[in-house]
Amino acid sequence: MQPLVVVEGVNKHYGELHVLKDITTTVGKGEVVVVIGPSGSGKSTLCRAINRLETIDSGRITIDGKELPAEGAGLARLRADVGMVFQSFNLFSHKTVLQNVTLGQMKVRKRSKAEAEKRGMELLDRVGVANQAGKMPAQLSGGQQQRVAIARALAMDPKVMLFDEPTSALDPEMINEVLDVMAGLAEDGMTMVVVTHEMGFARRAADRVLFMADGQIVEEATPEAFFSAPTSSRAKDFLSKVL
Ligand code: ADP
Ligand code: MG
Numbered sequence: 001m002q003p004l005v006v007v008e009g010v011n012k013h014y015g016e017l018h019v020l021k022d023i024t025t026t027v028g029k030g031e032v033v034v035v036i037g038p039s040g041s042g043k044s045t046l047c048r049a050i051n052r053l054e055t056i057d058s059g060r061i062t063i064d065g066k067e068l069p070a071e072g073a074g075l076a077r078l079r080a081d082v083g084m085v086f087q088s089f090n091l092f093s094h095k096t097v098l099q100n101v102t103l104g105q106m107k108v109r110k111r112s113k114a115e116a117e118k119r120g121m122e123l124l125d126r127v128g129v130a131n132q133a134g135k136m137p138a139q140l141s142g143g144q145q146q147r148v149a150i151a152r153a154l155a156m157d158p159k160v161m162l163f164d165e166p167t168s169a170l171d172p173e174m175i176n177e178v179l180d181v182m183a184g185l186a187e188d189g190m191t192m193v194v195v196t197h198e199m200g201f202a203r204r205a206a207d208r209v210l211f212m213a214d215g216q217i218v219e220e221a222t223p224e225a226f227f228s229a230p231t232s233s234r235a236k237d238f239l240s241k242v243l
Contacts, residue, residue, distance in 0.1 A: 001028030001029060001030070003026045003028055004027055004029045004031075004063065005026065005027040005193065006026050006062045007023055007024060007025050007026070007046075007050070007059070007060075007061050009022055009024055009058065009059040010023040010024070010056050010058070010059030010061060011056065011057045011058045012045060012049060012054065012055075012057055013057055018215055019042045019045050019215050020045055020056070021214070021216045022216070023042075023046060023059070023215075023216070024059075024217075025220065027160065027193060030189045030191055031191055031192075031207045032190075032191075032205050033192070033194070033206065033208050033209075033210055034194045034196060035193060035209075035210045036195070036202065036211055037213050037218075037238065038238055041215065042212055042214075042215040042216075043164070043195045043212055044164050044195065046212070047084070049061060050063075050162060051068070052068040052070070052079060053084075055070070063078065063082055063159060064081065064159050076108050080157075080158065081158055081159045081160070082158055082159070082161075082162060083153030083161040083162065084161075084163075084164070085146070085150055085153055085161065085162070085166045086149075086164050086165075086166070087164060087166065088169055089137070089148070089149045089169075091137040091149060091152070093137055093138060095136075096133065096134055096136060097124065097129065097134070097135055097136075097140070098124070100137065101116075101151050101155045102116035102119075102155070104152065104156055105155050105156065109157070116155070119155055121133065123154050123155055126151070126154075126181075126184075127151045127181050128147060128181070129144050129147050132144060143170055143171075143178055146166055146167070146174075146178045147177065147178060149166075150166075150182070150185075154185075159191060160191040160193065161191070161192045162193045162194075163195065163196070164195045165195050166182070167196065175198070179200075179201050182194065182201070182205065183201070183204060203223045203227060208222060209221055209227075213232075213238070218234050218235060219235050227239070
């Protein structure tokens with residue numbers, strides 16, 4: 001498999017706290033990697049390091065062979081290759097749904113308004129909210145807003161999508177509509193890194209599960225192997241609490 005995200009010997013500290021301890025892993029093109037682990041284990045920090053929302057102390061992270069620059073126009077362009085969806089929906093609250101999915105395309109991808117709107121509407125349709133295009137984000141449900149956030153990230157034609165607990169802030173009845181969109185993306189061959197506590201999604205969509213604890217990758221396995229026969233005591237303990 002062609003490597004798309006390569007993380008090599010990455011370390012990160014917050015003061016005295018060693019949050020990423022020598023993390024090495026590769027996400028192949030088209031691969032879906034689900035990251036699970038207890039709260040505070042460094043999952044969000046790893047996601048944020050991958051698109052340079054966080055600096056790292058040592059090691060190297062490349063996307064499609066390129067290291068993201070620390071700042072400048074090059075960073076905006078390369079960061080657009082990494083779509084990110086957070087727990088909180090992070091839409092531009094004073095812009096319409098359609099504007100949310102077109103502004104980045106025009107600014108970073110230099111598309112015309114017409115082009116951006118065409119692509120934006122296609123993606124809103126794909127995530128099932130095309131009929132909400134003229135509304136403001138606050139008029140949408142949480143599940144709809146999160147689907148708009150996914151469409152907005154996709155509009156930049158990212159090479160990889162990172163999801164950091166995308167359903168954790170949603171009411172239970174809205175979780176599946178977001179997971180279904182994500183599973184559809186996975187089926188269509190999108191490269192994805194997904195931090196989630198939704199074990200059903202991991203079983204259904206993951207090619208590989210990466211279990212983190214205390215800033216380390218403790219276990220890496222197929223979902224079948226991981227869920228049926230975790231090898232580490234940390235993973236066994238974690239699974240006994242979430243399953
Ligand atoms: P997870 O996403 O697995 O819950 P995080 O990556 O958010 O874990 O956090 C890993 C550790 O780093 C936690 O102990 C957290 O408290 C700490 N941490 C996260 N962000 C910061 C920050 N900006 N400053 C200091 N400590 C932080
Ligand atoms: Mg987190």
